[in-house]
Amino acid sequence: MTAAVASPSLPAQVGLIAGRSVRRIVRQPAQLVFPIAFPLSLLAVNASGLDAATKLPGFPSASYLDFALAIPFMQGALFAALNGGQDLARDIESGFLDRLSLTPMSGAALLAGQLGGALFMGVVSAVIYLAVGLAFGVGIAAGAAGALVLLALAITISFAFACFGTFVALRAGTGEAVQGFFPLFFVLLFLSSAFFPRDLIEQDWFRTVATYNPVSYMVEGVRSLVIAGWDAPALLQAFGLSAVAIVGFLALSSRALRTRLQRT
Amino acid sequence: MTSLARTRSVALSVAWRSLHNAFTNPSFLLPSMLFPLFFFVAFAGGLSAVQNVPDFDYAAGYTSFQFGFVCMQAAAFGGVFTGFAIAADFESGFARRLLLAAPNRGGIVIGYMLAAMVRAAFVLTVVFAAGLVSGMRVLGSLGDLAGLLALALGVSATATLWAAGIAMRLRSMQAGPAMQMPVFIVIFLAPVYVPLNLVAGWVHEVARFNPATAFLETARGFLAGEPTKIAVTAACLAAMFALVTTWARGGLRSAERAG
Numbered sequence: 001m002t003a004a005v006a007s008p009s010l011p012a013q014v015g016l017i018a019g020r021s022v023r024r025i026v027r028q029p030a031q032l033v034f035p036i037a038f039p040l041s042l043l044a045v046n047a048s049g050l051d052a053a054t055k056l057p058g059f060p061s062a063s064y065l066d067f068a069l070a071i072p073f074m075q076g077a078l079f080a081a082l083n084g085g086q087d088l089a090r091d092i093e094s095g096f097l098d099r100l101s102l103t104p105m106s107g108a109a110l111l112a113g114q115l116g117g118a119l120f121m122g123v124v125s126a127v128i129y130l131a132v133g134l135a136f137g138v139g140i141a142a143g144a145a146g147a148l149v150l151l152a153l154a155i156t157i158s159f160a161f162a163c164f165g166t167f168v169a170l171r172a173g174t175g176e177a178v179q180g181f182f183p184l185f186f187v188l189l190f191l192s193s194a195f196f197p198r199d200l201i202e203q204d205w206f207r208t209v210a211t212y213n214p215v216s217y218m219v220e221g222v223r224s225l226v227i228a229g230w231d232a233p234a235l236l237q238a239f240g241l242s243a244v245a246i247v248g249f250l251a252l253s254s255r256a257l258r259t260r261l262q263r264t
Numbered sequence: 265m266t267s268l269a270r271t272r273s274v275a276l277s278v279a280w281r282s283l284h285n286a287f288t289n290p291s292f293l294l295p296s297m298l299f300p301l302f303f304f305v306a307f308a309g310g311l312s313a314v315q316n317v318p319d320f321d322y323a324a325g326y327t328s329f330q331f332g333f334v335c336m337q338a339a340a341f342g343g344v345f346t347g348f349a350i351a352a353d354f355e356s357g358f359a360r361r362l363l364l365a366a367p368n369r370g371g372i373v374i375g376y377m378l379a380a381m382v383r384a385a386f387v388l389t390v391v392f393a394a395g396l397v398s399g400m401r402v403l404g405s406l407g408d409l410a411g412l413l414a415l416a417l418g419v420s421a422t423a424t425l426w427a428a429g430i431a432m433r434l435r436s437m438q439a440g441p442a443m444q445m446p447v448f449i450v451i452f453l454a455p456v457y458v459p460l461n462l463v464a465g466w467v468h469e470v471a472r473f474n475p476a477t478a479f480l481e482t483a484r485g486f487l488a489g490e491p492t493k494i495a496v497t498a499a500c501l502a503a504m505f506a507l508v509t510t511w512a513r514g515g516l517r518s519a520e521r522a523g
Contacts (some may be wrong), residue, residue: 010347041449045456045467046457049455049458049463050314050458051464053314053457056313056316094384133291183295183298186302195311203312203314
Protein backbone atom coordinates (compact mmCIF):
# COMPACT_ATOMS: atom_id res chain seq x y z
CA MET A 1 0.00 0.00 0.00
CA THR A 2 1.45 3.34 -0.94
CA ALA A 3 0.81 6.53 0.96
CA ALA A 4 -0.33 9.55 -1.03
CA VAL A 5 2.31 12.27 -1.06
CA ALA A 6 0.85 15.72 -0.41
CA SER A 7 2.00 18.32 -2.89
CA PRO A 8 3.60 21.43 -1.38
CA SER A 9 1.38 24.43 -0.71
CA LEU A 10 1.22 27.25 -3.28
CA PRO A 11 3.53 29.58 -1.29
CA ALA A 12 6.01 26.72 -0.91
CA GLN A 13 5.90 26.06 -4.66
CA VAL A 14 6.46 29.76 -5.37
CA GLY A 15 9.33 29.78 -2.89
CA LEU A 16 10.99 26.81 -4.57
CA ILE A 17 10.86 28.30 -8.05
CA ALA A 18 11.77 31.80 -6.84
CA GLY A 19 14.74 30.40 -4.90
CA ARG A 20 15.94 28.61 -8.00
CA SER A 21 15.49 31.77 -10.06
CA VAL A 22 17.46 33.88 -7.57
CA ARG A 23 20.23 31.29 -7.26
CA ARG A 24 20.56 31.20 -11.02
CA ILE A 25 21.16 34.95 -11.11
CA VAL A 26 23.63 34.91 -8.22
CA ARG A 27 25.61 32.08 -9.81
CA GLN A 28 26.07 34.04 -13.04
CA PRO A 29 27.93 37.20 -12.04
CA ALA A 30 27.54 38.62 -15.56
CA GLN A 31 23.77 38.68 -15.03
CA LEU A 32 24.21 40.67 -11.84
CA VAL A 33 27.18 42.93 -12.57
CA PHE A 34 26.49 44.11 -16.12
CA PRO A 35 22.90 45.33 -15.56
CA ILE A 36 24.16 47.33 -12.58
CA ALA A 37 27.51 48.58 -13.90
CA PHE A 38 26.40 49.58 -17.40
CA PRO A 39 23.61 52.03 -16.40
CA LEU A 40 25.88 53.56 -13.75
CA SER A 41 28.70 54.04 -16.29
CA LEU A 42 26.30 55.75 -18.68
CA LEU A 43 25.00 57.92 -15.85
CA ALA A 44 28.54 58.99 -14.99
CA VAL A 45 29.29 59.90 -18.61
CA ASN A 46 25.97 61.62 -19.31
CA ALA A 47 26.06 63.60 -16.06
CA SER A 48 29.23 65.33 -17.27
CA GLY A 49 28.42 65.34 -20.95
CA LEU A 50 25.02 66.95 -20.58
CA ASP A 51 25.59 69.08 -17.50
CA ALA A 52 25.67 72.16 -19.73
CA ALA A 53 21.98 71.54 -20.51
CA THR A 54 21.12 72.68 -16.98
CA LYS A 55 22.02 76.24 -18.09
CA LEU A 56 19.01 76.27 -20.41
CA PRO A 57 16.18 78.49 -19.16
CA GLY A 58 13.46 76.32 -17.63
CA PHE A 59 15.65 73.25 -17.01
CA PRO A 60 14.14 71.74 -13.88
CA SER A 61 17.35 70.95 -12.02
CA ALA A 62 20.65 72.65 -11.33
CA SER A 63 22.51 69.34 -11.67
CA TYR A 64 22.17 66.93 -14.58
CA LEU A 65 23.19 64.09 -12.26
CA ASP A 66 20.06 64.71 -10.16
CA PHE A 67 17.96 64.92 -13.31
CA ALA A 68 19.41 61.77 -14.85
CA LEU A 69 19.38 59.54 -11.77
CA ALA A 70 16.03 58.15 -12.92
CA ILE A 71 17.60 56.68 -16.09
CA PRO A 72 19.58 53.83 -14.44
CA PHE A 73 16.40 52.67 -12.71
CA MET A 74 14.75 52.34 -16.12
CA GLN A 75 17.77 50.68 -17.72
CA GLY A 76 18.01 48.29 -14.79
CA ALA A 77 14.34 47.41 -15.34
CA LEU A 78 15.04 46.73 -19.01
CA PHE A 79 17.92 44.40 -18.15
CA ALA A 80 15.78 42.63 -15.54
CA ALA A 81 13.12 42.04 -18.20
CA LEU A 82 15.69 40.77 -20.66
CA ASN A 83 17.48 38.47 -18.23
CA GLY A 84 14.27 37.15 -16.66
CA GLY A 85 12.81 36.47 -20.09
CA GLN A 86 15.95 34.74 -21.27
CA ASP A 87 16.10 32.52 -18.21
CA LEU A 88 12.53 31.43 -18.78
CA ALA A 89 13.16 30.91 -22.50
CA ARG A 90 16.14 28.72 -21.59
CA ASP A 91 13.88 26.65 -19.34
CA ILE A 92 11.48 26.22 -22.24
CA GLU A 93 14.23 25.34 -24.72
CA SER A 94 15.94 22.90 -22.35
CA GLY A 95 12.66 21.10 -21.63
CA PHE A 96 12.65 22.06 -17.94
CA LEU A 97 9.18 23.58 -18.28
CA ASP A 98 7.89 20.38 -19.91
CA ARG A 99 9.25 18.28 -17.07
CA LEU A 100 7.78 20.69 -14.53
CA SER A 101 4.38 20.39 -16.18
CA LEU A 102 4.38 16.66 -15.28
CA THR A 103 4.60 17.55 -11.59
CA PRO A 104 1.75 18.87 -9.39
CA MET A 105 3.33 22.36 -9.63
CA SER A 106 0.65 24.96 -10.40
CA GLY A 107 1.01 27.38 -13.29
CA ALA A 108 0.52 30.37 -10.99
CA ALA A 109 3.37 29.22 -8.78
CA LEU A 110 5.61 28.80 -11.77
CA LEU A 111 4.86 32.27 -13.03
CA ALA A 112 5.18 33.95 -9.63
CA GLY A 113 8.34 32.04 -8.78
CA GLN A 114 9.96 32.81 -12.09
CA LEU A 115 9.30 36.49 -11.53
CA GLY A 116 10.91 36.21 -8.11
CA GLY A 117 14.34 36.34 -9.72
CA ALA A 118 13.45 39.49 -11.61
CA LEU A 119 12.05 41.03 -8.43
CA PHE A 120 15.28 40.20 -6.60
CA MET A 121 17.27 41.81 -9.41
CA GLY A 122 15.00 44.87 -9.29
CA VAL A 123 15.47 45.29 -5.52
CA VAL A 124 19.27 44.84 -5.61
CA SER A 125 19.83 47.17 -8.55
CA ALA A 126 17.44 49.88 -7.26
CA VAL A 127 19.16 49.95 -3.86
CA ILE A 128 22.60 50.19 -5.52
CA TYR A 129 21.55 52.95 -7.94
CA LEU A 130 20.10 54.99 -5.09
CA ALA A 131 23.13 54.42 -2.86
CA VAL A 132 25.54 55.44 -5.65
CA GLY A 133 23.43 58.52 -6.41
CA LEU A 134 23.44 59.57 -2.76
CA ALA A 135 27.18 58.89 -2.48
CA PHE A 136 27.82 61.24 -5.41
CA GLY A 137 25.80 64.05 -3.89
CA VAL A 138 22.32 63.58 -5.30
CA GLY A 139 19.78 65.04 -2.93
CA ILE A 140 16.32 63.49 -2.76
CA ALA A 141 13.94 66.46 -2.73
CA ALA A 142 11.17 64.35 -1.19
CA GLY A 143 13.42 63.38 1.74
CA ALA A 144 13.97 59.99 3.36
CA ALA A 145 10.35 58.91 2.91
CA GLY A 146 10.67 59.96 -0.73
CA ALA A 147 13.72 57.71 -1.10
CA LEU A 148 11.66 54.77 0.13
CA VAL A 149 8.82 55.60 -2.27
CA LEU A 150 11.41 55.93 -5.04
CA LEU A 151 12.67 52.42 -4.27
CA ALA A 152 9.12 51.08 -4.23
CA LEU A 153 8.36 52.75 -7.57
CA ALA A 154 11.60 51.54 -9.15
CA ILE A 155 10.89 47.97 -8.03
CA THR A 156 7.31 48.20 -9.31
CA ILE A 157 8.54 49.43 -12.71
CA SER A 158 11.19 46.71 -12.81
CA PHE A 159 8.52 44.12 -12.03
CA ALA A 160 6.28 45.50 -14.79
CA PHE A 161 9.06 45.12 -17.35
CA ALA A 162 9.87 41.65 -16.02
CA CYS A 163 6.24 40.65 -16.62
CA PHE A 164 6.63 41.84 -20.21
CA GLY A 165 9.86 39.82 -20.59
CA THR A 166 8.10 36.76 -19.15
CA PHE A 167 5.22 37.15 -21.59
CA VAL A 168 7.60 37.39 -24.57
CA ALA A 169 9.51 34.32 -23.39
CA LEU A 170 6.36 32.25 -22.90
CA ARG A 171 4.85 33.36 -26.16
CA ALA A 172 7.96 32.92 -28.32
CA GLY A 173 9.77 30.23 -26.36
CA THR A 174 13.28 31.13 -27.52
CA GLY A 175 16.10 33.22 -26.12
CA GLU A 176 16.67 34.80 -29.54
CA ALA A 177 13.13 36.15 -29.58
CA VAL A 178 13.61 37.71 -26.14
CA GLN A 179 16.93 39.20 -27.32
CA GLY A 180 15.12 40.52 -30.36
CA PHE A 181 12.93 42.65 -28.10
CA PHE A 182 15.94 44.33 -26.50
CA PRO A 183 16.21 47.06 -29.19
CA LEU A 184 12.49 47.79 -28.69
CA PHE A 185 13.11 48.35 -24.99
CA PHE A 186 15.92 50.74 -25.83
CA VAL A 187 13.83 52.59 -28.38
CA LEU A 188 11.16 53.06 -25.70
CA LEU A 189 13.75 54.53 -23.34
CA PHE A 190 15.55 56.78 -25.81
CA LEU A 191 12.36 58.13 -27.37
CA SER A 192 11.07 59.25 -24.00
CA SER A 193 11.72 62.20 -21.71
CA ALA A 194 14.47 60.22 -19.97
CA PHE A 195 17.32 62.44 -21.19
CA PHE A 196 15.58 65.78 -21.54
CA PRO A 197 12.50 67.45 -20.03
CA ARG A 198 9.53 67.09 -22.35
CA ASP A 199 8.70 70.81 -22.42
CA LEU A 200 12.26 71.63 -23.56
CA ILE A 201 12.34 69.15 -26.45
CA GLU A 202 12.42 71.33 -29.57
CA GLN A 203 11.41 68.78 -32.23
CA ASP A 204 7.63 68.46 -32.34
CA TRP A 205 7.61 64.86 -33.55
CA PHE A 206 9.98 63.79 -30.76
CA ARG A 207 7.93 65.59 -28.10
CA THR A 208 4.76 63.90 -29.44
CA VAL A 209 6.36 60.45 -29.35
CA ALA A 210 7.69 61.10 -25.84
CA THR A 211 4.24 62.26 -24.72
CA TYR A 212 2.59 59.03 -25.90
CA ASN A 213 5.44 56.85 -24.63
CA PRO A 214 4.50 55.35 -21.23
CA VAL A 215 8.17 55.13 -20.28
CA SER A 216 8.23 58.96 -20.10
CA TYR A 217 5.73 58.88 -17.24
CA MET A 218 7.59 56.14 -15.40
CA VAL A 219 10.85 58.13 -15.63
CA GLU A 220 9.10 61.35 -14.63
CA GLY A 221 7.59 59.64 -11.57
CA VAL A 222 11.00 58.52 -10.33
CA ARG A 223 12.55 61.88 -11.24
CA SER A 224 9.88 63.92 -9.48
CA LEU A 225 10.92 62.49 -6.11
CA VAL A 226 14.55 63.45 -6.74
CA ILE A 227 14.24 66.95 -8.14
CA ALA A 228 10.75 68.22 -7.26
CA GLY A 229 9.61 66.60 -4.01
CA TRP A 230 6.12 65.17 -3.66
CA ASP A 231 4.37 65.43 -7.02
CA ALA A 232 1.16 63.43 -6.65
CA PRO A 233 0.10 63.43 -10.33
CA ALA A 234 3.55 62.28 -11.49
CA LEU A 235 3.63 59.51 -8.89
CA LEU A 236 0.07 58.40 -9.63
CA GLN A 237 0.81 58.20 -13.35
CA ALA A 238 4.01 56.21 -12.79
CA PHE A 239 2.51 53.78 -10.27
CA GLY A 240 -0.72 53.55 -12.29
CA LEU A 241 0.97 52.75 -15.60
CA SER A 242 3.24 50.20 -13.92
CA ALA A 243 0.26 48.54 -12.23
CA VAL A 244 -1.64 48.38 -15.51
CA ALA A 245 1.40 46.85 -17.21
CA ILE A 246 1.81 44.29 -14.42
CA VAL A 247 -1.84 43.23 -14.50
CA GLY A 248 -1.97 43.19 -18.30
CA PHE A 249 1.24 41.27 -18.90
CA LEU A 250 0.57 38.85 -16.02
CA ALA A 251 -2.81 38.03 -17.59
CA LEU A 252 -1.20 37.58 -21.00
CA SER A 253 1.63 35.51 -19.50
CA SER A 254 -0.83 33.32 -17.67
CA ARG A 255 -2.69 32.63 -20.91
CA ALA A 256 0.55 32.01 -22.80
CA LEU A 257 1.67 29.57 -20.09
CA ARG A 258 -1.62 27.66 -20.28
CA THR A 259 -1.29 27.40 -24.05
CA ARG A 260 2.29 26.23 -23.74
CA LEU A 261 1.44 23.61 -21.11
CA GLN A 262 -1.50 22.35 -23.20
CA ARG A 263 0.88 21.86 -26.13
CA THR A 264 3.09 19.83 -23.81
CA MET B 265 51.95 33.72 -57.72
CA THR B 266 53.77 36.32 -55.65
CA SER B 267 53.14 36.75 -51.94
CA LEU B 268 51.35 40.04 -52.58
CA ALA B 269 49.08 38.46 -55.19
CA ARG B 270 48.26 35.59 -52.81
CA THR B 271 47.43 38.05 -50.03
CA ARG B 272 45.24 40.07 -52.38
CA SER B 273 43.46 36.97 -53.62
CA VAL B 274 42.69 35.76 -50.09
CA ALA B 275 41.66 39.24 -48.93
CA LEU B 276 39.29 39.80 -51.84
CA SER B 277 37.72 36.35 -51.43
CA VAL B 278 37.13 36.82 -47.71
CA ALA B 279 35.83 40.36 -48.26
CA TRP B 280 33.46 39.18 -50.99
CA ARG B 281 32.10 36.37 -48.82
CA SER B 282 31.71 38.71 -45.85
CA LEU B 283 29.88 41.31 -47.93
CA HIS B 284 27.74 38.67 -49.62
CA ASN B 285 26.70 37.38 -46.19
CA ALA B 286 25.97 40.89 -44.96
CA PHE B 287 23.95 42.04 -47.94
CA THR B 288 22.00 38.82 -48.45
CA ASN B 289 21.20 38.30 -44.78
CA PRO B 290 19.47 41.38 -43.36
CA SER B 291 19.95 40.19 -39.78
CA PHE B 292 23.71 40.76 -40.25
CA LEU B 293 23.47 44.21 -41.80
CA LEU B 294 20.43 45.67 -40.07
CA PRO B 295 21.81 46.02 -36.51
CA SER B 296 24.90 47.89 -37.74
CA MET B 297 22.62 50.20 -39.74
CA LEU B 298 19.73 50.62 -37.31
CA PHE B 299 21.80 51.42 -34.23
CA PRO B 300 23.51 54.53 -35.70
CA LEU B 301 20.24 55.62 -37.29
CA PHE B 302 18.49 55.24 -33.98
CA PHE B 303 21.15 57.14 -32.02
CA PHE B 304 21.05 59.85 -34.67
CA VAL B 305 17.28 60.21 -34.43
CA ALA B 306 17.25 60.04 -30.62
CA PHE B 307 20.11 62.48 -29.99
CA ALA B 308 19.51 64.95 -32.82
CA GLY B 309 15.76 64.89 -32.18
CA GLY B 310 15.60 64.80 -28.42
CA LEU B 311 18.57 66.91 -27.41
CA SER B 312 18.57 69.64 -30.06
CA ALA B 313 17.74 72.31 -27.46
CA VAL B 314 21.29 71.83 -26.15
CA GLN B 315 22.52 74.02 -29.01
CA ASN B 316 20.91 76.98 -27.21
CA VAL B 317 23.29 76.61 -24.26
CA PRO B 318 25.58 79.66 -23.97
CA ASP B 319 29.00 79.02 -25.60
CA PHE B 320 27.68 76.21 -27.80
CA ASP B 321 29.39 77.27 -30.99
CA TYR B 322 28.74 75.09 -34.04
CA ALA B 323 27.66 76.76 -37.25
CA ALA B 324 26.02 73.79 -38.98
CA GLY B 325 23.44 73.14 -36.23
CA TYR B 326 22.80 70.31 -33.79
CA THR B 327 21.72 67.70 -36.35
CA SER B 328 25.07 68.00 -38.13
CA PHE B 329 26.84 68.10 -34.77
CA GLN B 330 25.28 64.73 -33.91
CA PHE B 331 25.92 63.35 -37.39
CA GLY B 332 29.64 63.82 -36.71
CA PHE B 333 29.27 61.59 -33.66
CA VAL B 334 27.07 59.03 -35.40
CA CYS B 335 29.56 58.83 -38.26
CA MET B 336 32.38 57.84 -35.92
CA GLN B 337 30.14 55.54 -33.92
CA ALA B 338 28.82 53.76 -37.02
CA ALA B 339 32.34 53.33 -38.35
CA ALA B 340 33.67 51.95 -35.08
CA PHE B 341 30.72 49.67 -34.43
CA GLY B 342 30.82 48.40 -38.00
CA GLY B 343 34.28 47.13 -37.11
CA VAL B 344 33.02 45.58 -33.90
CA PHE B 345 30.17 43.82 -35.73
CA THR B 346 32.75 42.41 -38.13
CA GLY B 347 34.56 41.05 -35.07
CA PHE B 348 31.30 39.30 -34.12
CA ALA B 349 31.22 37.76 -37.60
CA ILE B 350 34.80 36.50 -37.22
CA ALA B 351 33.94 34.96 -33.83
CA ALA B 352 30.87 33.33 -35.39
CA ASP B 353 33.07 31.92 -38.17
CA PHE B 354 35.32 30.36 -35.53
CA GLU B 355 32.34 28.89 -33.66
CA SER B 356 30.96 27.35 -36.85
CA GLY B 357 34.37 25.95 -37.80
CA PHE B 358 34.51 27.95 -41.02
CA ALA B 359 37.42 30.11 -39.88
CA ARG B 360 39.54 27.04 -39.16
CA ARG B 361 38.92 25.72 -42.65
CA LEU B 362 39.79 29.18 -43.94
CA LEU B 363 43.08 29.11 -42.01
CA LEU B 364 43.91 25.73 -43.56
CA ALA B 365 43.01 26.78 -47.09
CA ALA B 366 44.48 30.29 -47.27
CA PRO B 367 47.98 30.47 -48.73
CA ASN B 368 48.49 33.76 -46.90
CA ARG B 369 46.61 34.05 -43.63
CA GLY B 370 47.22 37.77 -43.18
CA GLY B 371 44.94 38.18 -46.19
CA ILE B 372 42.04 36.80 -44.13
CA VAL B 373 42.23 39.68 -41.66
CA ILE B 374 42.68 42.21 -44.48
CA GLY B 375 39.62 40.73 -46.17
CA TYR B 376 37.48 41.15 -43.07
CA MET B 377 38.80 44.71 -42.72
CA LEU B 378 37.94 45.59 -46.32
CA ALA B 379 34.44 44.21 -45.86
CA ALA B 380 33.98 46.28 -42.71
CA MET B 381 35.06 49.42 -44.56
CA VAL B 382 32.59 48.79 -47.40
CA ARG B 383 29.83 48.15 -44.86
CA ALA B 384 30.75 51.35 -43.00
CA ALA B 385 30.59 53.35 -46.25
CA PHE B 386 27.16 51.86 -47.00
CA VAL B 387 25.79 52.54 -43.52
CA LEU B 388 27.15 56.10 -43.53
CA THR B 389 25.52 56.76 -46.90
CA VAL B 390 22.16 55.63 -45.52
CA VAL B 391 22.52 57.68 -42.32
CA PHE B 392 23.74 60.69 -44.32
CA ALA B 393 20.69 60.46 -46.60
CA ALA B 394 18.45 60.21 -43.52
CA GLY B 395 20.17 63.27 -42.11
CA LEU B 396 19.65 65.28 -45.29
CA VAL B 397 15.99 64.28 -45.38
CA SER B 398 15.60 65.45 -41.77
CA GLY B 399 17.07 68.85 -42.61
CA MET B 400 20.73 68.39 -41.71
CA ARG B 401 22.87 71.29 -42.92
CA VAL B 402 26.21 70.44 -44.51
CA LEU B 403 28.46 73.45 -44.88
CA GLY B 404 31.55 71.48 -45.95
CA SER B 405 32.67 71.08 -49.56
CA LEU B 406 32.86 67.79 -51.45
CA GLY B 407 36.53 67.66 -50.46
CA ASP B 408 35.52 68.00 -46.80
CA LEU B 409 33.01 65.18 -47.19
CA ALA B 410 35.70 63.03 -48.81
CA GLY B 411 37.88 63.79 -45.79
CA LEU B 412 35.03 62.75 -43.48
CA LEU B 413 34.61 59.48 -45.38
CA ALA B 414 38.36 58.79 -45.25
CA LEU B 415 38.34 59.40 -41.49
CA ALA B 416 35.34 57.09 -41.02
CA LEU B 417 37.00 54.34 -43.07
CA GLY B 418 40.17 54.71 -41.00
CA VAL B 419 38.19 54.39 -37.77
CA SER B 420 36.32 51.40 -39.18
CA ALA B 421 39.56 49.64 -40.17
CA THR B 422 41.10 50.32 -36.75
CA ALA B 423 38.03 49.05 -34.89
CA THR B 424 37.91 45.94 -37.09
CA LEU B 425 41.52 45.05 -36.31
CA TRP B 426 40.85 45.58 -32.60
CA ALA B 427 37.78 43.33 -32.66
CA ALA B 428 39.52 40.78 -34.92
CA GLY B 429 42.38 40.51 -32.41
CA ILE B 430 39.92 39.57 -29.68
CA ALA B 431 37.79 37.33 -31.89
CA MET B 432 40.84 35.33 -33.02
CA ARG B 433 42.15 34.97 -29.48
CA LEU B 434 38.88 33.91 -27.82
CA ARG B 435 37.21 32.33 -30.90
CA SER B 436 33.74 32.55 -29.35
CA MET B 437 30.72 34.80 -29.64
CA GLN B 438 30.96 35.22 -25.87
CA ALA B 439 33.85 37.58 -26.64
CA GLY B 440 31.27 40.10 -27.90
CA PRO B 441 31.24 42.34 -24.80
CA ALA B 442 35.07 42.37 -24.73
CA MET B 443 35.07 43.73 -28.30
CA GLN B 444 32.21 46.14 -27.77
CA MET B 445 32.66 47.66 -24.34
CA PRO B 446 36.10 49.31 -24.79
CA VAL B 447 34.96 50.87 -28.07
CA PHE B 448 31.75 52.04 -26.43
CA ILE B 449 33.64 53.54 -23.49
CA VAL B 450 36.22 55.32 -25.67
CA ILE B 451 33.50 56.83 -27.85
CA PHE B 452 31.29 57.96 -24.99
CA LEU B 453 34.21 59.48 -23.08
CA ALA B 454 34.45 62.04 -25.85
CA PRO B 455 32.31 65.17 -26.34
CA VAL B 456 29.22 63.34 -27.60
CA TYR B 457 26.47 65.84 -26.78
CA VAL B 458 28.24 69.20 -26.56
CA PRO B 459 31.61 70.63 -27.63
CA LEU B 460 34.58 69.87 -25.36
CA ASN B 461 34.51 73.30 -23.71
CA LEU B 462 31.03 72.54 -22.34
CA VAL B 463 31.76 69.04 -21.06
CA ALA B 464 31.97 69.16 -17.26
CA GLY B 465 33.73 67.22 -14.52
CA TRP B 466 36.05 64.26 -14.88
CA VAL B 467 34.80 63.40 -18.36
CA HIS B 468 36.22 66.74 -19.55
CA GLU B 469 39.68 65.75 -18.29
CA VAL B 470 39.46 62.30 -19.87
CA ALA B 471 38.04 63.69 -23.13
CA ARG B 472 40.94 66.12 -23.49
CA PHE B 473 43.33 63.19 -23.92
CA ASN B 474 40.93 60.80 -25.65
CA PRO B 475 41.82 60.31 -29.33
CA ALA B 476 38.09 59.92 -30.07
CA THR B 477 37.71 63.62 -29.16
CA ALA B 478 40.05 64.56 -32.00
CA PHE B 479 38.15 62.22 -34.35
CA LEU B 480 34.82 63.81 -33.41
CA GLU B 481 36.10 67.37 -33.68
CA THR B 482 37.65 66.68 -37.08
CA ALA B 483 34.47 64.99 -38.34
CA ARG B 484 32.35 67.91 -37.14
CA GLY B 485 34.86 70.34 -38.63
CA PHE B 486 34.49 68.67 -42.05
CA LEU B 487 30.69 68.95 -41.84
CA ALA B 488 30.85 72.60 -40.84
CA GLY B 489 33.32 73.42 -43.62
CA GLU B 490 35.96 74.32 -41.03
CA PRO B 491 38.40 71.39 -40.99
CA THR B 492 40.16 71.24 -37.66
CA LYS B 493 42.81 69.14 -35.89
CA ILE B 494 43.47 67.10 -39.04
CA ALA B 495 47.15 66.52 -38.20
CA VAL B 496 46.36 65.40 -34.63
CA THR B 497 43.61 63.10 -35.86
CA ALA B 498 45.80 61.61 -38.59
CA ALA B 499 48.64 61.02 -36.12
CA CYS B 500 46.32 59.42 -33.51
CA LEU B 501 44.66 57.24 -36.14
CA ALA B 502 48.00 56.13 -37.58
CA ALA B 503 49.33 55.26 -34.11
CA MET B 504 46.18 53.36 -33.19
CA PHE B 505 46.17 51.55 -36.53
CA ALA B 506 49.79 50.45 -35.99
CA LEU B 507 48.94 49.20 -32.49
CA VAL B 508 45.84 47.25 -33.49
CA THR B 509 47.65 45.79 -36.50
CA THR B 510 50.16 44.25 -34.10
CA TRP B 511 47.26 43.19 -31.87
CA ALA B 512 45.41 41.52 -34.76
CA ARG B 513 48.62 39.83 -35.94
CA GLY B 514 49.04 38.38 -32.43
CA GLY B 515 45.43 37.18 -32.58
CA LEU B 516 46.08 35.46 -35.88
CA ARG B 517 49.13 33.70 -34.42
CA SER B 518 47.00 32.62 -31.44
CA ALA B 519 44.34 31.19 -33.77
CA GLU B 520 47.02 29.39 -35.79
CA ARG B 521 48.50 27.86 -32.66
CA ALA B 522 45.05 26.68 -31.55
CA GLY B 523 44.76 24.88 -34.89
